[in-house]
Amino acid sequence: MAERVEIMLTEEEVDKKIQELGEKISSDYAGKQVHLVCVLKGGSFFMCELAKRITVPVSLDFMSVSSYGGDTKSSGVVKIVKDLDESIAGKDVIVIEDIVDSGRTLSYLLEMLSDRKPNSLRLCTLLDKPERRVVDVKVDYTGFEIPDEFVVGYGLDYDQRYRNLPYIGVVKFD
Ligand code: IMP
Ligand code: MG
Numbered sequence: 001m002a003e004r005v006e007i008m009l010t011e012e013e014v015d016k017k018i019q020e021l022g023e024k025i026s027s028d029y030a031g032k033q034v035h036l037v038c039v040l041k042g043g044s045f046f047m048c049e050l051a052k053r054i055t056v057p058v059s060l061d062f063m064s065v066s067s068y069g070g071d072t073k074s075s076g077v078v079k080i081v082k083d084l085d086e087s088i089a090g091k092d093v094i095v096i097e098d099i100v101d102s103g104r105t106l107s108y109l110l111e112m113l114s115d116r117k118p119n120s121l122r123l124c125t126l127l128d129k130p131e132r133r134v135v136d137v138k139v140d141y142t143g144f145e146i147p148d149e150f151v152v153g154y155g156l157d158y159d160q161r162y163r164n165l166p167y168i169g170v171v172k173f174d
Contacts, residue, residue: 005152005162005169009144014126014154014168017143018046021124022053024141025094033057035091035118037084039109040064041163042098045155046126046143050096061086065105078108093118094141098155099127103135110137126154127168144168 025034034054038047040062051058064082093113100106106123114121124141131148146168152158153165162169 002174004172004174005165006172007167007169008146008149008151009168011166014143014166015049018049018126019053021141021143022050022055025050025124026053026055029054029056029092031056032092033059035059035061035088035093036096037088037093037113038062038096039098039105040082042155042157043096043126045163046098047096050124059091061088063109065109078105080112088113088116088118090117090119092120094122094124097123097125099129099151100125100137100139101129101132103133103137106137107135127151127156 034056036047036051036058038044038060041064047060051060061084062082063080063084066079066081095106095109095113097106110121110123122140123138125139126143128139128142128145129148130145149170150158151168152162152171153168155163157163158171
C-alpha cells in the first residue's frame with residue numbers, strides 16, 4: 001500500500017498561529033514566569049517554536065507518556081515513561097501538547113499534575129479534534145480545531161515517522 005501526505009495546514013499558517021498563541025500567553029502571564037511542560041515526543045516541535053515567541057520569563061521541563069502503539073487507535077492505557085525533572089509546586093504551569101484526541105492522555109496527566117500543587121495549571125495544544133473526545137478536557141489555548149483525520153508533522157508521527165515535517169499533513173493510503 002502506497003503512503004503519501006496531503007497538506008492540511010501549511011508551515012506559514014502554523015507559524016502565524018504559534019506567534020498569536022505566544023502573544024496571548026505573554027499577555028495572560030504578564031509579570032509572571034511561565035513553566036512549560038512538554039509532552040514528548042509530539043509536543044517538542046510546538047513547544048520550541050512557542051517558547052521562542054513568549055516574552056515573559058520561561059522555564060521548561062519534559063515528560064513522556066505512552067497511550068498509543070505503532071497504530072492509529074488509542075489503547076486507552078496511559079503510562080508515564082519519563083517523569084518531570086523538577087517540582088512544579090507553586091509554579092504557573094502550561095502543559096504543551098501536540099494534539100488532544102480522545103482526551104484520555106491529558107485528563108490523566110492534568111489530574112496527576114494538579115496533585116503536585118502548581119500555582120496554576122493550563123493546557124495548550126497545537127491541534128484539537130473535538131469530534132473524537134471521549135473524556136472531557138478543558139483546553140485553555142488551542143491552535144487549530146481539525147476534523148477527525150489522522151495527521152502528521154510538526155511533531156506528530158505515524159509509526160514514528162513524519163515528525164520533522166514543517167507543516168501538518170494527512171496520511172493517505174492509495
Ligand atoms: P488522546 O489521549 O486520545 O487525546 O491522545 C493524545 C495523543 O495521541 C497525542 O498526544 C498524540 O501523540 C496521539 N495522537 C492522537 N491523534 C493523532 C493524530 O492524528 N496523529 C498523530 N498522533 C495522534
Ligand atoms: Mg502526544
